[in-house]
Amino acid sequence: MSGLNDFAFKIGTVNGTGSASANTMLMQSIFRMGIPVTGKNIFPSNIQGLPTWYEIRVSADGWNARPGELDLVVAMNPETLKQDIATVREGGYLMYDSSYPLPAELHRDGITFLGVPCGEMCVQSFVRDRDRVLLRNIIYTGALAALLDFDMTVVDELLNEKFAKKKAVLESNHKAVRLGYDFAKKHFACPLPFSLKQLDKTSKHILIDGNTAFALGAVYAGATVGAWYPITPSTSLMDAFKGFCEQYRTTPEGEKKFIIIQAEDELAAAGMVIGANWAGARAFTSTAGPGISLMQEFIGLAYYAEVPSVFVDVQRVGPSTGMPTRTQQSDLFSCAYASHGDTKHICIYPSDPKECFEMAPTAFDLAERFQTPVFVVTDLDIGMNDWMVPRFTWDDSYVPDRGKVLTAEEVAKAEKWGRYQDTGGGIPSRTLPGSGGKGAFFTRGSGHNLNAVYTEDSPEYQAVLDRIARKFRTAATKVPKAVIDGGGSDIGIIAVGGTNGAVTEGIALLRTQGIACDHMRIRGFPFGAEVEDFIKKHEHVFVVEQNRDAQLRSMLAIELGVPRDDMIAVLDYAGLPLTAKFVVDSVVHHVGLLAGVKA
C-alpha cells in the first residue's frame, strides 16, 4: 500500500521532553515540500513523564484521516517499546534508540529494526543536561530526514526560523540534525521503500488547528467578550483569541477593545457570556463536556429569556473526567438538549479548522438572529491537531447579523411593542439596556408573557413556549445545510464533524470493492429538510459517529420520526480519531449480512 508520498509513521516519546516541537517540525517540513500531510497528537493528561505519540500521515491524494497502518514507528520511549514494536505493520520498520541493547525478547520477525544511538550521540556531542534531553529529538528528526528523503534545505530553513534569536541553540540544533542524518545515511539503505518527493500541492494551504481557527473567526466576527474556565481540549481556543485580540485590537496607547475574563468556574463563564450578550456585545465561551454539564441551568435561562450566546464545546472522551486528552463526539445530546424543561438548541458542527473559522461568524449571526444559545460542537481532534486546510479568506462586505434589535426611536414608532411578540418566523425583537425610551423590559427565567411581564397563567406561558418552538423551526432553514455527495446508491452514510476525512476515504475504498455509497455530512441542528430527504431516499442508512450510544442516530429518530432501528449505527468510541478502515469494515460487514439475508 505504501510508497512514494504515501505512508504513515509514528513517534513514541515521553511528554515534557521537547518532542512536540521536533514532531511539528517534521510535519511542517513535509508540508513545505508541497506534500499533503496530517499530524495527530496522542498525548496524556499530564505535564511530564508519560507516554505520548505523534502520528504523521503523508498522502499525495490528500487523505487526512488517521492512518490505519503504520509503516514506520520511532520508539524513543523504553516504556512503550514493546507496544510500539507491535504496532508496526508487517514488513514495516522500527527505529529505536540503540544506546541501550534491544532486549532479545522484544525481537519481532517480519519487520526491520533500525537502531540509532540518539542518547549516546547526545552525551558525546553536547555538554548541558538540557541539550542532552532536547536534542535527542532533533537527532531522530535528522535520521528520519535521511530515511524518508526530506529536503534538508527545508529542515534547515525551519530551524533557522525557529531559533532566529538564539544563535547558540540554533547551532546545536543544526549539529544534532546532521548527526542523525549522517548516521542513518551511513548505516541504512536510504531512503526506505516509502519516502518523500517534492510536490506542489500545499501552496494554497495552511497548517492550523481548529481552536486557533475558531478564535480567529471570533475576532473577525466582532466578538469582544470572552469568558472561560480552563479545560482541555478547549483552553488553547481562548488563549488564541487573546493572542489575536492583542495583535489586532489594542490601540497604540495599549488600550484594549476586548475583555477576556477567566471566570471562577464554567457557571460563571456562562453567566458572563449571557450578561455581555444581553448588554449587546458578541460574547462567547469555550469549554468541554464537564463545562457544558455545569452550564446547564444558565443555558436554559438563555433559551427561555431569549438571550443570544455562543458556546464552543471541544468534545473530549467520556462521562465524568473521562480521558481528557482523547477525542469523541459524545456531547451531541448534552448540547442539543441542554438544560431542564422544554429546551432544544441550535448546534453547528464544523468538520475541520477551516469550517471552525467560517462557522464563527455563522454562530454569532445565528445566536443574534434567533436570540438563543448556539453551540459550536467540535472535538479534540479538530481543535488541537494541526490540519492541512485551504487558506482562509475573508469577505470584507460581511455585515454582522445583529438580529432584531430596536432603538428607542424604533420602539416609539412601533404601535405596540412587546419584547416576546412574534415579529415573523417566531422571532421576537429586543432592546439593549441603556437604549432608553419605552423599550425597557425585564428579563427573567420565571414565567413571562409575550410582553415580558411575569405570569403564572397557562395560556400566556404556552404562547411564549409555542412561539419559541416556531422560532426553532425557522432556524432549521438557516443553519448550515448538510453536504451531500454522490446520489443514486441505495446505501447512504451519514456522518458529522471531524470524522469526515475517514468517512470520505472509506467511501472511496468501498467503491474500489464494488460498494457504492452516498454520503451526507450533517452541519447543523435543527436538521434541515435535506436531511430527512436523504434518509428517505436510501434503503440502507448508516450513521457513523464517535460515541457509544448512537446519539446522532437517536436525534435523527427523535426529530424526524424515522424509526431508530431502520438506521445502522457505526460506532467508534475508543478515543482516537476515526480511520477509514473502521468505516469500510463496518459497512462491508453489514452489506455481507444483508447479502446473506437476501440469498
Added chain:
Amino acid sequence: MTSIVKPPVKHPSLQTNALGLTKRDYEGAMSTLCAGCGHDSVTSALISAFWELDVPPHRAAKMSGIGCSSKTTAYFMKQSHGFNSVHGRMPSVTSGANAANRDLIYIGVSGDGDSLSIGLGQLCHAIRRNVNMLYVLENNGVYGLTKGQFSASADVGSTSKRGEANMNQPIDPCLLSMTLGATFVARSFSGDKAQLIPILKAGLMHNGFAMIDIISPCVSFNDHDGSTKSYKFTREHEVEIVHADFVPLRKEISAESNAAGGVTSVTMHDGSTVRFRRTAEDYDPTNRIGAYSHVKACGERGEIATGLLYLEEGSGGEMHTLNKTVKRPLVEIPQAELCPGSKALDELMAEFR
C-alpha cells in the same frame, strides 16, 4: 398570578429632580412581597437614592438572582432594563454586562441565601474582580421564598419559627468583603432610611464594587423572639459606628457642616464627597485592618455594627481599569474597528506553514 401594574396616577404637586422627574418615575411594578417585609423598605430607599442622584432611569441596569429579595428589582425603576437571572449567579451576569457596557450604572440586588450559599463563589470573585456595581444584600437570616430555612447569615443560637436553634457559624458579608479587598463596605437596616439612603447614594457613585449588607427582616419566617434578624432585635442591637453623608458633586459643602467635630471627608471618583461622622471613638473608615477588627469585635459583643464601615476611593482599580479596556463601552465599537479585514488575514495566512 400575574404581575400587578400600578395605575399611572399623576400628582402635579410632586417634587421633581434635576431631570424634571418625580419619584413616581422611579417606581416599578407593584410589590408582591408580604406586607411589612423589610425588602419593600429597601426598594423605596433605592427609589429615593436614584431620584436624588438624578440618575436617568434608562442608564441603570437592575440585576438580581432568585429569592424574595431578588424579585424586588421589578419593583423600582420600570424604565430601566432588569435581569432576574438564576439563583446565586447575579454577579457573573452583571460582570458580563458590565464588561460589554461599562457606561451603565449597575445595581445588583440579592439575598443572604442567594449571596452566601449557592452564590458565595460568584460574590467573592466579583469582589476580587472589582466589578463596578452596587451590591445590595437584603439580609434576613433565612430563605424567605422557600419558606424559612436558615441561611448562612443566621447567628449561632438564633432560633427558627419552630424553635430550632442554628448551630453553624454565620458568614458576615461585611467582614467577608473586607477580607477579599472590597473598596466599599457598608451595613445598614431596612428600618433606618436616614442612614440607608446616603449610603446607597455613595455606593452607586463608588467606582468599583460596593457591598451594602442591609438587615431586612422577614416578617413571615424570621421576625419572632429568639431570632437575631427580627425588627426588634436589630433595633435593640444596632450600633451605628460611623455616620456617612453623601454630598453630590454639584452641591457645595458648606464650611459650617465641614467644621463640625469629628468629620472626615473622602472625595469620590466623580468629585462627590462622603463625609463621615464617627460615633465610635477612634474609628477610621479608611483603615481596612482597623475597620475589620472593630466590626468583628462588635459582632462578638452581640452588636450589629452599621454605617459606611470601610471606603477606599481611588486606589487600585475596577475591572476595566485592571483590564486596560478602552474608555468607550465595547458595545459601541463598530464592526469596522473590530474586524482586521481581508488584507490582514492574507498576511496572517503566510504564517501558518
